Amino acid sequence: MNTIDAYLAELKSYFSESNMDVYLELEEDLLEEIQNSMAEGETEEEAVRKLSSPAEIASDFFADRRFETAQSAVGDLVPEDDVAEVFKEARRKRLTRSVQKGILISKKALIMILLALDVFLVTYIGQELYFEGNLARIPLIMCLFSLVILVNVNQLRRKLTQRRRFFVMSLCGLLGAVFLIEGLVNHHLFYQGISHFQEITADGTENLSFSLDSDAVIEITTSEVGPNEAFRVLFDGNFKKQDIQAIAKNNGQKQMNLRVDKKSLFNLFTRTKESEIILLIPKGTKLNEFNLDLLKGDLRLLHMAVKTLSLDLVEGDVFSKGIQADDVRLTSQKGDVVIEGSQLNGRLKNREGKTILTDLAGDLAITGDHGHTIIKEFISSESDVRTVDGKITMEDSQVAKLTTFSESGQNVVARTTGELNLASARGKIVSESNQGKLSTKNDSGVTIVIDTEGMPGEVVSESGFIKWIHDTGHPAQFSVSSQGGDIRNELTNLAGASGPLVSIHSVSGDVRVIEKVN
Template structure:
């Protein structure tokens, strides 16, 4: 916008709506003056400056109007009714203009939005026709329906009265609504794909790297076969035509085999294949180099499998693993239920809200969950760690030389664990029963309950959480208790053999209660039955 345009734009904004015609006349006069001055060699800035500011010009205009009204009026004073009417008319005109602009803006945005939707559904239809060789009626129907809405809004905004457009709108609406009704009644909104089955025999000289990817439901399993048989992959299910073509072109003699069973995009949204099945037959004496599964929804069964590396990225479903040996295994999940037994591997599991149940395992492990369940049984490890936010972690009959557990506000149950156990708790609940070795607990405000029938040593530091310890009277411990402002009760407050295992418990304001129990009568303190 040049200086002259900016000058007149500012001036126009100062005029009342009812005086816009006067503004246009004044602008013509001033433009004629400006053209003359410019033709005489003066520059634009100098000419505009000589006219004065837009406000000064508008003020002069209305001053002249008021003077003219006063000179020509039959009375000396303009009637108040006329002033009020002029004011109301001015306000009404401004509101009408404002709402007209808002209506125009909303209409334009709606048209743009509908146009984008029409283009996307049209591309989806073309994609299905050219790539998947399928006449996709759902996206075509929706493209026609939104086209009718587009034309209807355009007709309202532009006030188009052509009968041909009205006929076109009516025809497209009838066609699309009829098609929508047909798709809904016949439940035909989604295409289930084409059934396909294939078996790939793997070269006996290859150490297999297998990757499977899909956004659709899949069942994947491994089956051990005789040592003199060749490894093979069996694939079957309902799939996209493009997926079938890629699988058909797979080279079984390749070391790296990537099986892609289909990815979900907007353009194939209306294609929803039924579940697929992949079976991997592996000779018992062979070891996979790498197995990687990237699945959205799956049921996975891995049995009698040996591999160097296993990576499982599964959003939801079930994972069942037994008799597995691997150098490294990494599992990432949102809500998958994981069941592992008889395994030996270095294991990492990040399962947001699903179950992680491990039995009879060996190897270093790192597990974490947001709100799921972790259950560890009959497991041995040199280094085992658990990070629990608000879920539940239960460990039974474990031999973990080094155990680290962090717990925010969930629940941790530790029973019959042998080794050095370190627990850090914020506001959750810790329950320990008959553990051995050394235990170190740092507790903020959570509840801590310990029951022991055997020796153990350790240190407990708590801010304001309650610490309750129930100890068998025939297996006394040397309790060293200290609380800054909390209550301390110790039923073992008697001379203890210097060689007795020591347990140090310190709190800031939390209560410490050491309760004695015996084999015959159980807990002596009736209050101890509360926990």
């Protein structure tokens, strides 16, 4: 019988069958304490010698039991000082055991986390070696350092002596440091893919589609080529081996559908360099679909005809010229969008960047949440432009029916013809030298109308300030009212029976109607 077994056998002899559950709890705690001592390099005899004797432990237990009996028994004659001392000692031991159990549970939880992490890291390393032929350095370094922590925390009894444990930890730590320094010096910590150039060609020029979904940094350009040439796509940059194989599979296809460098759990430490994709489109060819879903990159789309154009860009700029799209869906998170000389129908949304549209035709719903939307020389039958706290500027355009709205930004429409409906909650509305019919509604912001053409208008406000500046060369009929604000109308005598009706009403804001002075 070894030292531990003899110790536990003696302790067990002090307990009856009715108290055997208490003995088993004590046995578990004592074994844990012995294992910790042995993991720190002590022998079995030394670890057992540090413990209180079996008789003392049993005596403490029965002292606790007597204390509980003394508390509940009527007429117990145990002195009060002895009872208090026994209570304090019992509470101290219970607290010590609770702390030890908490440490044990925390260690076990940490071991489970480290084991799960190592399984993931080893799987990651294996996948990258198999599919890419690359040693994933960051997962390898993390795996080595986690092994150092795991060996230190998981102090296995008898299976790993202190000297061997120190050797394993030192070896793993040294290897981790070596791979870390090597990766930093050679810039190989992150996998950067393979430098590669590839060209794929479509089979014919009818029913062509191109779709790209990527989280890499990619610059995309479209260019028009001769009508007798084939539709081609050129790839130049750094790509993963799997992506290169996927690109090659699209060669000769009419519908090219590509996923390049998409982020996943087993792609967390890949940082490919910026790549370039060039689409060579034969003149007169109209694509069925052109879809881009990009995390970061710049787009330069020139002279392209497409039925459905879908662009979703998180970060980067878009420049387009000579685009014809029956249905466009463009979304940009951070970046500028510039479109010139194009014909588009659909939706444009730019959350934070600047949107500049010039010489465009089509019906569009345009949203610029926080940036500046500039529209010039725009021809449309019906369009809607909105912003949250940005600015809308439309000039020199013809829109049969235009609707603009801003929460707290600015709406500025100048030299535009059509039915103009300008609205704002708290922002500023400016209408200058427009023709057609004007309708504005502003809850609490400022509304300024500069009328040089004699257009009919209806201006409504809750509490905002209204100013109408009128060219007296054009007669008009003014109907001005404000329930709670101040009214100053300099043109009360200007009204002519043949002039257009201008209705200005505010609930509580001030109103000014003044003559425009050149």
